Amino acid sequence: MTDKPILVVGGAGYIGSHTCLALAERGFTPIVYDNLTNGHGEFVKWGPLEQGDIRDRARLDEVLAKHKPLAILHFAALIEVGESVKDPVAFYENNVIGSLTLLAAAQAAGIKAFVFSSTCATYGLPETLPLDEEHRQAPINPYGRTKWIVEQALKDYDSYTGFRSVILRYFNAAGADFEGRIGEWHTPETHAIPLALEAALGRRQGFKVFGSDYDTRDGTCVRDYIHVLDLADAHVRAVEYLLDGGTTVALNLGTGTGTTVKELLGTIETVSGKPFPVEYAERREGDSTTLVANNDKAREILGWSPRYSLEDIIRSAWSWHSRSNYGG
The missing domain is CATH 3.40.50.720 (NAD(P)-binding Rossmann-like Domain)
Known part of the structure; x- marks a missing residue:
């Protein structure tokens, strides 16, 4: 035991x-x-x-x-x-x-x-x-x-x-472990951050944004990363x-902070230093305009609060994807 x-x-x-x-x-x-x-x-x-x-x-x-x-x-x-x-x-x-x-x-x-x-x-x-x-x-x-x-x-x-x-x-x-021991590895990959990072690494043609006419600050969906x-x-x-x-x-x-798809892509470009092609397509069925958490209850009951920023997320994921042969 x-x-x-x-x-x-x-x-x-x-x-x-x-x-x-x-x-x-x-x-x-x-x-x-x-x-x-x-x-x-x-x-x-x-x-x-x-x-x-x-x-x-x-x-x-x-x-x-x-x-x-x-x-x-x-x-x-x-x-x-x-x-x-x-x-x-x-x-x-x-x-x-x-x-x-x-x-x-x-x-x-x-x-x-x-x-x-x-x-x-x-x-x-x-x-x-x-x-x-x-x-x-x-x-x-x-x-x-x-x-x-x-x-x-x-x-x-x-x-x-x-x-x-x-x-x-x-x-x-x-995001991923900051020491690069493990990270995000799905087959096929469908999550926004790994897909955009693979585009920045030249492993795929570019990144497709579904919907640019939502009622948000820049027209793209808002998510809580x-x-x-x-x-x-x-x-x-x-x-x-x-x-x-x-x-x-x-x-x-969740963090309680919403990030638009355009803001996410801007952060990825800044962290990676590698611009990549972005294509705008029609909205996807079933996508919510905005999903942001109220996390007060987790703070109160577990004494938990998120430590890492969007930049931390992208930096750790970029390190993992650029060094690993997994995925894409």
Whole structure:
């Protein structure tokens, strides 16, 4: 048995691996459970890797019995909104059935602390800004809906079985470990910052902006970009909060600062020193004009606040993408 083991499900992925780094720095041993379909074995650096799928109850039981973790962090989800519209069945099978299987295994193993990666996509189209946790949840795609269903299950599990959890609703995760050990690596890549960095590096033709006629300060969409290490810090705090007896709660994780796509591209050009072609296209269906977090509740409950600026995000991501052979 390891010292202060934490099971990190999906720990070989982007946010999961950065959270493993943060856990190790705080004296925990991250046990990664991942099927490696979207995760990377190379990112498992701070504890053992147990290969398996969240829909495989027998394998989950085996790993939980072997390592006896104090808590579980659940990152293992399909995340691409566009893919969720094309193949909703895969999203329901993995994100809903997989999560419920994991929860059943966790309860059977006597786990008392569970941290769930959720998303601001559960809110749907914003009615008030910045978004706080009381905002109506009305997701507009299967990805957001599958996350919302698991949130509802967790609230019922708390109410009726006493199973405690922290639900963390991410805004736009970005950036990389400043030492370049791990970073953002999706195949295919669909996130704005890596796509723009690959354009600056000459690895792709240019960058496409969807919509330039939104009701924002420069006509492009506004998003709340948060450094992946700030997200990782919030997860460790959530584990500590639950282990200290904290009650079930849902929290937004964002900076509270909105950045337009044009401002983002300007920052990338400044940090990289490499201009790249930008093409403006029609709006994309389902894109919200503005998504910005109210993070007061996470500050109050976890004592958490974001440390890194947009420039820090871009600098760390630029370092990772320019030095790595991953992705693009």
